Amino acid sequence: MAGTMQDVTSAPPAVEGRTSTRKRLVPYGLAAPAVIWLGLLFIVPMGFLAATSLKSGGVFSGGFRFSWEWANYGESISENSTYFIRSIEYSAIVTVVGLLLAYPLAYWIAFHGGRWKGSLLFLVLLPFFVSFIIRTVQWRFILGDNGPVLGTLKGFGLLPDTFHVLATPLAVIAGMTYNFLPFTTFPLYVALERIDHRLVEAAQDLYASRAKAFWKVVFPLSIPGVFAAVLLTFVPATGDYVDAELLGSSNTKLIGNIIQTKFLVSLDYPGAAALSIVLMIGMLVLASIYARVLGTEDVAGSVAA
Amino acid sequence: MSVTTVEAPPVEARELPPLNQPKRRPTRFVLPAYSILMMVYLASPIFVMIAYSFNDVPLERQQAKFFGLTTAWWRNLFDFPNLTSSIEHTFSIAIPTAIIATIIGTLLGLALGRYRFRGQGGIMFVIFLAIAVPEIVMGSSLLTLFIEVQTPSLGFATLLLAHVTFCIAFVAVTVRARVQGMDRSLEDAAQDLFASPVVAFFKVTLPLILPGIVAGGLLAFVLSLDDFVISNFVYGNYETFPIWVWGTTKIGIPPQVNVMGTILFVTGIVLAVLSVLAQRRRT
Numbered sequence: 001m002a003g004t005m006q007d008v009t010s011a012p013p014a015v016e017g018r019t020s021t022r023k024r025l026v027p028y029g030l031a032a033p034a035v036i037w038l039g040l041l042f043i044v045p046m047g048f049l050a051a052t053s054l055k056s057g058g059v060f061s062g063g064f065r066f067s068w069e070w071a072n073y074g075e076s077i078s079e080n081s082t083y084f085i086r087s088i089e090y091s092a093i094v095t096v097v098g099l100l101l102a103y104p105l106a107y108w109i110a111f112h113g114g115r116w117k118g119s120l121l122f123l124v125l126l127p128f129f130v131s132f133i134i135r136t137v138q139w140r141f142i143l144g145d146n147g148p149v150l151g152t153l154k155g156f157g158l159l160p161d162t163f164h165v166l167a168t169p170l171a172v173i174a175g176m177t178y179n180f181l182p183f184t185t186f187p188l189y190v191a192l193e194r195i196d197h198r199l200v201e202a203a204q205d206l207y208a209s210r211a212k213a214f215w216k217v218v219f220p221l222s223i224p225g226v227f228a229a230v231l232l233t234f235v236p237a238t239g240d241y242v243d244a245e246l247l248g249s250s251n252t253k254l255i256g257n258i259i260q261t262k263f264l265v266s267l268d269y270p271g272a273a274a275l276s277i278v279l280m281i282g283m284l285v286l287a288s289i290y291a292r293v294l295g296t297e298d299v300a301g302s303v304a305a
Numbered sequence: 306m307s308v309t310t311v312e313a314p315p316v317e318a319r320e321l322p323p324l325n326q327p328k329r330r331p332t333r334f335v336l337p338a339y340s341i342l343m344m345v346y347l348a349s350p351i352f353v354m355i356a357y358s359f360n361d362v363p364l365e366r367q368q369a370k371f372f373g374l375t376t377a378w379w380r381n382l383f384d385f386p387n388l389t390s391s392i393e394h395t396f397s398i399a400i401p402t403a404i405i406a407t408i409i410g411t412l413l414g415l416a417l418g419r420y421r422f423r424g425q426g427g428i429m430f431v432i433f434l435a436i437a438v439p440e441i442v443m444g445s446s447l448l449t450l451f452i453e454v455q456t457p458s459l460g461f462a463t464l465l466l467a468h469v470t471f472c473i474a475f476v477a478v479t480v481r482a483r484v485q486g487m488d489r490s491l492e493d494a495a496q497d498l499f500a501s502p503v504v505a506f507f508k509v510t511l512p513l514i515l516p517g518i519v520a521g522g523l524l525a526f527v528l529s530l531d532d533f534v535i536s537n538f539v540y541g542n543y544e545t546f547p548i549w550v551w552g553t554t555k556i557g558i559p560p561q562v563n564v565m566g567t568i569l570f571v572t573g574i575v576l577a578v579l580s581v582l583a584q585r586r587r588t
Contacts, residue, residue, distance in 0.1 A: 144369020
């Protein structure tokens with residue numbers, strides 16, 4: 001018995017030298033397939049996208065050539081500034097409305113969900129079990145001129161017959177808010193769930209009112225979640241074009257619609273690439289501000305958990 | 306159950322009451338009522354989808370108005386050969402996507418959750434980018450890549466490559482979270498009991514993180530089933546379900562789309578519930 005004890009304690013140093021280099025390589029080996037895959041199919045394509053954005057020429061005039069065509073950026077931004085501004089405007093509204101709608105919901109699940117937390121969260125994520133396109137199409141029916149909502153209200157004479165929601169900015173913003181709401185709720189929930197309930201009790205023990213305990217304790221601690229929710233809602237929203245296409249009109253076109261049309265219909269690759277790169281840079285700026293403030297660990301953590 | 310409730314009161318009676326015990330406020334129902342309303346709101350398109358799969362519309366094209374009940378669309382589910390084949394395509398992409406992304410993503414999740422190594426921060430940042438990047442940017446960059454390397458034709462292969470790419474990051478973060486929540490001492494204990502690192506991994510670590518792997522795999526599967534924006538750039542003529550539906554939004558949506566959507570929804574729910582039950586039994 002004593003012999004084995006000694007073996008166990010004395011064994012590690014002897015093997016240390018050999019295994020430690022091998023051990024140090026283990027994480028690299030594990031990460032390698034993903035790093036190679038994401039390198040080739042995520043990072044490299046971004047490089048190609050950047051290169052394409054600096055090309056000149058046309059599909060029907062002998063193809064594109066790389067020529068440091070910086071003018072692509074100036075042109076596509078100035079030509080499409082309306083759509084850029086509209087995308088940012090809609091995304092900002094969607095983010096703010098989403099936060100206001102999602103915060104109480106996330107708060108309730110995190111603080112009062114009890115043993116139902118998992119099931120409640122599952123209900124929040126329920127929409128994901130139906131394809132994004134189909135969900136949005138259903139909103140077209142729900143908000144339709146003689147659909148279940150407007151049709152009923154018109155039937156009771158509460159709305160004029162000509163009243164419509166579809167094809168207005170309201171419909172697009174409502175659709176976007178709906179589609180991104182789970183992305184807004186989830187990071188908020190993760191941040192709120194981490195808060196130690198005893199802190200709130202402590203505040204109340206010290207005669208803080210419920211409202212004061214919330215604003216002085218809970219809310220400040222949930223700020224990382226708010227940041228993550230803003231990032232995960234605002235950034236994807238700026239690239240969205242499905243809601244604008246299915247619920248909006250030509251007056252609600254967003255920058256995503258332009259990129260998609262340029263890439264897939266008018267085959268203006270450099271112009272489309274330049275617009276994509278602008279979106280990407282905007283996103284990188286926001287993400288690095290966030291990473292600087294809260295650390296990459298928190299960023300990915302809030303996305304994950 | 307009844308035993309604990311009988312025994313509990315005396316203990317609680319001694320600890321209570323705290324300084325300001327929350328009063329029975331009349332507003333106490335506001336938050337729960339609001340939350341339930343929000344969940345109904347989140348689920349509303351699902352209700353509509355199911356209800357409208359029975360909508361007796363004329364001309365086999367969906368409309369906003371509800372005409373009455375019919376089971377015609379459920380009975381004539383396969384009236385549109387392209388719709389049927391798009392469902393087949395969706396699954397032939399989603400299944401290999403889930404398998405490949407789960408393997409690659411799990412390995413990365415293990416590396417990130419268990420070890421500290423140089424370059425870790427960089428990898429985390431790339432994962433974050435892959436999750437947060439607008440889909441349209443990822444889709445257009447992949448199309449650019451496939452054009453630049455002169456891919457002979459867009460279709461199954463390019464879709465699969467694209468889907469695995471956006472799923473890896475989600476699997477990795479899911480597995481990483483599980484690995485970090487795992488009790489490392491169990492693995493140490495196995496090794497103290499002379500299990501080789503490999504045996505310890507397969508006998509102890511893997512079963513412990515399996516729920517994370519299953520969750521990650523399901524997530525990848527669902528993401529792949531659902532994807533439209535990225536697929537729309539690289540599908541060639543290999544139409545998946547969301548892409549076929551998108552095409553019909555311009556000419557009128559057959560009610561069978563709602564039927565297929567309902568079937569997929571129910572399948573997804575059953576899978577998710579089964580996986581939760583399986584995990585519960587394991588832990």
